[in-house]
Amino acid sequence: MVLEADLVVIGAGPAGMAAARTAADAGLSVLLLDEQPTAGGQIYRDVERATGRRSAVLGKDFTRGLDLVRELGHPNIRHIRSAVVWQIEAGNRLTFTADGAATLASFKRLLIATGALERPMPVPGWTLPGVMTAGAAQILLKQSGIVCEDAVLAGSGPLLYLVAAQMCRAGSPPLALIETQTFGDRLSAVRHGFGAFRGWRMLAKGLGLLSEIRRAGVKRYAGARDIAIDGEGRAEAIRFTESGRQQRIACATVLLHHGVVPNTQATRSIGIPHRWNDRQHAFVPECDAWGRTSVGDIFIAGDGGGIGGAEAAVLTGRLAALEIAVDLGRLSRAARNNAAAPIRRRLEKELAIRPFIDAAYPPFPEALAPADETIVCRCEEVTAGDIRGYAALGCLGPNQTKAFGRSGMGSCQGRYCGLTVTELLSAANGRTQDETGYYRIRPPLKPVTLGELAAVNTWKNKEPAE
Amino acid sequence: MKTVSPFRELEPNGEKVRIRFAGQELLLRAGGNLAAELLAAGIVPFRRTSVSGAPRNPHCMMGACFDCLVEIDGVTRQACMSEVTEGMEISRPNAGAEDGA
Numbered sequence: 001m002v003l004e005a006d007l008v009v010i011g012a013g014p015a016g017m018a019a020a021r022t023a024a025d026a027g028l029s030v031l032l033l034d035e036q037p038t039a040g041g042q043i044y045r046d047v048e049r050a051t052g053r054r055s056a057v058l059g060k061d062f063t064r065g066l067d068l069v070r071e072l073g074h075p076n077i078r079h080i081r082s083a084v085v086w087q088i089e090a091g092n093r094l095t096f097t098a099d100g101a102a103t104l105a106s107f108k109r110l111l112i113a114t115g116a117l118e119r120p121m122p123v124p125g126w127t128l129p130g131v132m133t134a135g136a137a138q139i140l141l142k143q144s145g146i147v148c149e150d151a152v153l154a155g156s157g158p159l160l161y162l163v164a165a166q167m168c169r170a171g172s173p174p175l176a177l178i179e180t181q182t183f184g185d186r187l188s189a190v191r192h193g194f195g196a197f198r199g200w201r202m203l204a205k206g207l208g209l210l211s212e213i214r215r216a217g218v219k220r221y222a223g224a225r226d227i228a229i230d231g232e233g234r235a236e237a238i239r240f241t242e243s244g245r246q247q248r249i250a251c252a253t254v255l256l257h258h259g260v261v262p263n264t265q266a267t268r269s270i271g272i273p274h275r276w277n278d279r280q281h282a283f284v285p286e287c288d289a290w291g292r293t294s295v296g297d298i299f300i301a302g303d304g305g306g307i308g309g310a311e312a313a314v315l316t317g318r319l320a321a322l323e324i325a326v327d328l329g330r331l332s333r334a335a336r337n338n339a340a341a342p343i344r345r346r347l348e349k350e351l352a353i354r355p356f357i358d359a360a361y362p363p364f365p366e367a368l369a370p371a372d373e374t375i376v377c378r379c380e381e382v383t384a385g386d387i388r389g390y391a392a393l394g395c396l397g398p399n400q401t402k403a404f405g406r407s408g409m410g411s412c413q414g415r416y417c418g419l420t421v422t423e424l425l426s427a428a429n430g431r432t433q434d435e436t437g438y439y440r441i442r443p444p445l446k447p448v449t450l451g452e453l454a455a456v457n458t459w460k461n462k463e464p465a466e
Numbered sequence: 467m468k469t470v471s472p473f474r475e476l477e478p479n480g481e482k483v484r485i486r487f488a489g490q491e492l493l494l495r496a497g498g499n500l501a502a503e504l505l506a507a508g509i510v511p512f513r514r515t516s517v518s519g520a521p522r523n524p525h526c527m528m529g530a531c532f533d534c535l536v537e538i539d540g541v542t543r544q545a546c547m548s549e550v551t552e553g554m555e556i557s558r559p560n561a562g563a564e565d566g567a
């Protein structure tokens with residue numbers, strides 16, 4: 001059976017949850033599809049089931065996500081859990097797998113709220129067991145109440161402070177916090193002082209985290225270079241230089257992070273144009289101020305449309321839902337404008353701090369242009385030197401690298417090498433990132449088994465909402 | 467295979483069920499995230515790459531990197547997108563003779 005809804009939302013993170021509720025309040029039927037067993041996205045992962053101890057470790061900014069999850073309790077919202085969307089088609093249809101069976105859904109409007117991915121941080125040894133993203137450590141804490149011991153955090157960005165503070169609260173402070181941003185980055189960030197001032201609450205929070213980290217005695221390094229992870233069969237130590245001095249710290253886990261980037265797999269698969277954003281150092285899909293794309297009936301909200309953070313995601317989700325309600329004749333333009341005005345004011349405040357953060361915590365330069373021996377495509381084990389070699393042979397775009405050496409053809413479908421390959425080819429060929437482009441993303445967006453295709457789904461329309 | 471894990475459970479409680487990983491019997495929390503529970507059990511590696519045989523464990527924990535692929539009851543899946551259920555038979559994908567024990 002084809003499931004039908006006025007609005008299908010992909011992703012139950014802050015943007016998707018907020019949009020679902022706003023649309024449901026306007027009278028639309030909403031089908032919310034999400035890969036995880038519980039709503040929340042990565043930022044509020046499993047917040048419904050977080051216990052007392054876990055909530056205390058993760059803090060109020062995490063548990064506030066519970067309000068959004070509760071908003072999903074609306075008779076117009078049907079939330080299908082562990083639903084993996086793998087194809088979006090012309091004719092307003094998509095296919096997802098849930099409960100072991102592939103299912104078709106049709107929509108009048110589609111909202112893609114698939115959020116962000118951590119920016120891949122290819123440094124020597126980053127494929128060793130024990131090397132994870134800082135976000136992965138947080139997910140372990142949020143969903144499973146598991147804390148990493150003997151861990152080192154490395155890279156740049158406010159998330160590192162949050163993860164470090166949470167580890168301190170959990171009784172396992174990281175062995176070290178190795179930051180890659182420099183004093184010069186901080187100086188250039190001062191140019192955005194006014195924006196930073198407007199985001200003062202966020203800065204105060206940052207200072208609070210830093211004092212927690214300091215009190216726990218966590219050693220901090222800044223301006224780190226030459227980061228590499230050593231180990232036989234697993235991570236055993238991290239090496240780096242700070243102010244010209246070589247350092248080596250033995251550890252069991254290395255948590256890497258240097259920012260997040262929009263997850264563009266779904267938006268690219270349907271031909272929405274993407275543009276390089278120099279400030280965010282990533283490709284961002286094109287959409288208008290309501291999230292409407294140039295591809296019929298499809299909208300984007302949240303970090304997937306450009307990094308703004310969880311609060312901004314909620315706001316862009318609501319804006320998209322208001323516009324969709326106008327499209328479907330459930331809301332007048334005047335009512336939309338009334339509802340949107342305060343949302344836009346809050347959004348402006350939320351986004352004011354972003355230029356400061358982007359300047360103060362830029363990506364780690366060595367991971368944007370890795371050394372020749374460093375693996376950039378984890379799946380097919382293609383190195384940065386391989387990619388440069390393809391460029392020397394005339395390879396201009398990421399898609400061509402597939403023919404040269406299979407990069408981007410493994411199971412992750414380019415999620416963890418795409419941006420690096422674009423950057424490497426751009427630098428080697430002296431072309432912009434927009435000229436170089438990105439992998440062509442084709443369905444299935446996630447692997448699907450023949451069994452799932454053959455299975456008959458038992459979903460029915462008009463079932464009561466879960 | 468290592469049994470001391472650098473991953474600590476804050477609240478080591480809840481019902482545990484028996485599963486098998488590469489022939490080894492493990493007790494994991496029922497309904498838990500499979501990748502997380504295998505990490506807590508000290509499993510290294512989850513798999514070896516088909517290109518060079520390099521060892522891999524979970525990297526992103528959010529279904530994006532595919533480094534936590536394991537074979538569950540004969541089907542290759544992302545451990546981080548799977549839940550622990552009683553009696554799961556897990557092996558390393560494309561495991562050669564080295565994995566037999």
